[in-house]
Amino acid sequence: MANRLIVFSPKFLLLCRRFFLRPLHSAVPSDLSAIITTTTTSSSSSSSSSAVADSSILDLDDVKGLFSSVSTSKLVRSAVNLHAAGIEPMVDVGLWVMNSRLMNTGMLRGLMLGATKHTFYEQFCAGHDPEGAGRTAVKLWESGLRGMLVYALEHATGNGSCDRNLDGFLRTVESAKSLPTSSVSFVIVKITAICPLGLLQRVSDLLRWEYNNQSFRLPWKLNTLPIFSNSSPFYHTPRKPDPLTPEEESDLYLGHQRLLELCQKCLEANVPLAIDAEDTSIQPAIDYFTYSAALMHNKDDNPIIFGTIQAYLKDAKERLLLATKAAERLGVPVGFKLVRGAYLSSERQLASSLGVESPIHNTVDQTHACFNDCASFMLDKVANGSGAVVLATHNIESGKKAAVKARDLGIGNGNQRLQFAQLYGMADALSFGLRNAGFQVSKYMPFGPVELVMPYLLRRAEENRGLLSTTTLDRQLLRKELKRRLKAAVL
Ligand SMILES: Cc1cc2nc3c(=O)[nH]c(=O)nc-3n(C[C@H](O)[C@H](O)[C@H](O)COP(=O)(O)OP(=O)(O)OC[C@H]3O[C@@H](n4cnc5c(N)ncnc54)[C@H](O)[C@@H]3O)c2cc1C
Secondary structure (H helix, E strand, O other): EEEEHHOHHHHHHHHHHHHHHOOOOOOOOOOHHHHHHHHHOOHHHHHHHHHHHHHOOOOOOOOOEEEEEEEHHHHHHHHHHHHHHHHHHHHHHHOOOOOOHHOOOOHHHHHHHHHHHHHHHHHHOOOHHHHHHHHHHHHHHHHHOOOEEOOOOOOOOOOHHHHHHHHHHHHHHHHOOOOOOOOOOEEOOOHHHHHHHHHHHHHHHHHHHHHHHOOOOOOOOOOOOOOOOOOOOOOOOOOOOOOOHHHHHHHHHHHHHHHHHHHHHHHHHOEEEEOOOOOOOOHHHHHHHHHHHHHHHOOOOOEEEEEEOOEEEEEEEHHHHHHHHHHHHHHEEEEEEEEOOOOHHHHHHHHHOOOOOOOOOOOHHHHHHHHHHHHHHHHHHHHHOOOOEEEEOOHHHHHHHHHEEEEEEEEOOOOOOOEEEEEEEOOOHHHHHHHHOOEEEEEEEEOOOOOHHHHHHHHHHHOOOOOOHHHHHHHHHHHHHHHHHHHHHHH
8 A cells, every 4th residue: 555655756767766776885786686696605505496486485576565564654764774883894884883992982872872773773673662572563464474573681690680681571471461362472582681601501500511521410400401411512611610508599599480480471471582592602501491381381282482503513413312302202392493503703713812713614505405304304393283483594595595495395374383584674575475475473572672683783783794795685675575665766
């Protein structure tokens, strides 16, 4: 409807004309198919001919069909913001300032936060509070997508801030409960928001030591699934860690209680909970929290607690196999959100500073192959009813491959155990393409005051740098649709 009713002022038309006619970057091919080929070839080593040949399942050429539910003003805003996010020098300076001591200067801080609010924040965040995010989720739902509500809380310092964060997550579930059924696919939590970071490091150290020393006992340890494989990184724990002090044990107990309270709330609201993956120094503790909660709460057919596997890690596939196999033996359904991973530079920096091998695959093609392998493995589990997966990716090739395999396995479109997900404000074409192909598709929607979501926005800024970033294709498709609407309005 929007494309029929828009009335453009001459000034606006002039602005759009300048925007459309100016190439985003001289090296970016203007032809759309060239971009799709670029994206695809980056993962060519892992492509199967069936997925490449069967492009019909995911039609990204029909921009009119893809963006039919998006208003023109929203398209223009996204195009401008994603364009800004792709200007490397600007993002570099922004990142430098954000990470520098200059941010302690009141005026500059205000300026930077103000600028962020009207660009990155507006593009990638869903609102200031659970209620605002809920309203955004309903709008998405009206366009056929679902929302993952992500209160952008992370890295709590003590029990006080963990308790306050828990309240925020509980309010989020409450807000999800009040929205139309099925508009919210997940509530998301980061364990670092409900258990102090230092304790997660200590617990991870102890779990690593226990894995390598069978006689070592952890008296506080609950039932869990396998957390490590033989190829997992162990360099974070070079020597035997001290046992937890009584105070640490009590804090660990409190952390567990917070997670269990959240799980209980999600169960009552019938909204699944997905636990994000973070960096390898604390991921063992995060998996430990996740699996022990999943063993308590995942019953019947549909898992309600989902963990996250980062396919950029060399041990990802092995750990996924071990955890699912153990869960099958126990008759517990498991659910995973599968991602590539967002802590690439910090992981590599840490490994290199310690002079050890990086836990990340040596090449990006290996990461792509690992993601596609893990996705294929989980799709088999979905088909035989023993697992559920959220394929959280912007990668077109991975999306296509999974869609083709799901169709070949006869995974019906209404099957809730398979979902695709992209970040709010990114890869909308892929989201709408998958939605048009009949799949369940969600947007990961971080929300919170601008200062709170800053770490998340910095990760996105890092990721969106460079010509071949995910947003290049997004921008091309947005511009194509805007051109089409402009023509339709003028003619
Ligand atoms: C719904 C959703 C939830 C998410 N949750 C989490 C989470 O819980 N934890 C988390 O860590 N991340 C999470 N992410 C972010 C995710 O991990 C990625 O950072 C982001 O989605 C980009 O990956 P992609 O699959 O979209 O792939 P692509 O668009 O193909 O991008 C992959 C990028 O990965 C980089 N890369 C990966 N491996 C290598 C390598 N070996 N060598 C060089 N470069 C490499 C490259 O820069 C490449 O550009 C989530 C993403 C989504 C969409």
